[in-house]
Amino acid sequence: MIERVLVTGGAGYIGSHIAVTLLRAGMEVIIVDNLSNASELVLDRIEAITGRKPLFYKADCRDKQALQGIFNTHHVNAVIHLAGYKAVGESCEMPLMYYRNNLEATLVLLEVMRDFGVDKLVFSSSATVYGDNVSMPVREQAPTSVTNPYGRTKLMIEDILRDVVEARPEALKVALLRYFNPAGADESGLIGEDPKATPNNLMPYVSQVAIGKRQKLSVFGGDYPTEDGTGVRDYIHVADLASGHLEALRWLDEVVDLHCCQPINLGTGVGYSVLEVVSAFEQVSGRQVTYEIVDRRAGDVAVSYADVTLASELLGWQAEKTLEDMVSDAWRWQQRNPDGYGRS
Numbered sequence: 276m277i278e279r280v281l282v283t284g285g286a287g288y289i290g291s292h293i294a295v296t297l298l299r300a301g302m303e304v305i306i307v308d309n310l311s312n313a314s315e316l317v318l319d320r321i322e323a324i325t326g327r328k329p330l331f332y333k334a335d336c337r338d339k340q341a342l343q344g345i346f347n348t349h350h351v352n353a354v355i356h357l358a359g360y361k362a363v364g365e366s367c368e369m370p371l372m373y374y375r376n377n378l379e380a381t382l383v384l385l386e387v388m389r390d391f392g393v394d395k396l397v398f399s400s401s402a403t404v405y406g407d408n409v410s411m412p413v414r415e416q417a418p419t420s421v422t423n424p425y426g427r428t429k430l431m432i433e434d435i436l437r438d439v440v441e442a443r444p445e446a447l448k449v450a451l452l453r454y455f456n457p458a459g460a461d462e463s464g465l466i467g468e469d470p471k472a473t474p475n476n477l478m479p480y481v482s483q484v485a486i487g488k489r490q491k492l493s494v495f496g497g498d499y500p501t502e503d504g505t506g507v508r509d510y511i512h513v514a515d516l517a518s519g520h521l522e523a524l525r526w527l528d529e530v531v532d533l534h535c536c537q538p539i540n541l542g543t544g545v546g547y548s549v550l551e552v553v554s555a556f557e558q559v560s561g562r563q564v565t566y567e568i569v570d571r572r573a574g575d576v577a578v579s580y581a582d583v584t585l586a587s588e589l590l591g592w593q594a595e596k597t598l599e600d601m602v603s604d605a606w607r608w609q610q611r612n613p614d615g616y617g618r619s
């Protein structure tokens with residue numbers, strides 16, 4: 276039985292939604308986050324949603340002593356590892372910072388888990404590990420390749436985890452969850468995505484245009500081989516993504532195959548173009564989203580969407596929410612928190 280889960284990076288966008296889901300499932304949640312891209316305010320919001328507050332440690336995962344102290348104090352049954360830098364463009368400018376941070380945090384965490392006998396890990400990987408040479412929908416067996424240092428840290432960590440499981444299969448079981456494009460927010464409007472600077476990702480950018488914080492969206496490329504010429508992605512509601520983590524934990528708890536380091540796609544299996552997202556946002560918000568089609572963004576693929584068969588077979592999980600749900604929840608969060616956690 277999994278009773279107590281440590282979530283690294285648990286105060287961030289995805290982590291906070293996972294905390295809500297686990298608390299609702301009756302689990303105890305311990306968040307470890309250095310708040311480099313998150314706000315402590317999120318803890319009160321999680322409590323407002325669930326009636327329960329996660330335990331919180333402001334600590335960096337690279338701080339071995341801090342992690343040892345936490346594992347010493349609490350009997351942790353499983354870990355969900357989200358902590359890491361995640362901006363593709365920034366990773367191209369500062370590759371060393373990305374390798375140092377993302378790899379070291381994982382290595383330290385794995386050492387401490389080993390020392391304390393914690394044998395279940397869910398890792399936040401990314402569809403970025405499929406690179407741009409695969410046909411869609413993409414299955415987990417597809418060849419991997421990456422186009423930037425951020426993606427490479429995800430792929431390297433997948434490889435590291437495989438080696439660690441291979442060396443001592445009785446000591447660690449791992450689910451490598453390959454996220455497609457997380458979007459939306461908790462339907463309460465209390466927690467959501469809060470980009471510190473200019474958003475890199477489509478959904479928060481569009482919502483800042485709709486609210487009037489930004490003048491117009493640059494649509495990166497109008498000449499892709501897609502129906503309307505713009506890029507197609509598999510957007511998945513962050514609450515669905517969170518429930519995928521809960522099911523992955525339950526699966527790890529039950530699975531008997533001890534050679535287990537299993538990649539699993541988390542997506543909806545459906546792709547939407549940039550212009551379809553823009554139009555869904557305009558409909559839900561009643562606001563105009565001004566846009567301009569500009570050059571393609573370096574490193575972008577034309578189309579990306581998941582084959583979600585494996586998640587359904589192994590975890591009994593599938594995404595339930597629609598693009599409209601994602602857009603209306605993102606819009607509710609944006610309206611109620613125009614400055615994110617900053618001055619709301």
Ligand code: UFG
Nearest residue numbers: 401402403475476477478480493494495506507508549575
């Ligand atoms: N887009 C725009 N304008 C913007 C932002 C995005 O047109 O201002 C387009 C992109 O070109 C793409 C789509 O919107 O077609 C989605 O772009 P995002 O930046 O939101 O997402 P990506 O698919 O590029 O990246 C996401 C994650 C990465 C991950 C990657 C690969 O953010 O962490 O998926 O799976 F690596």
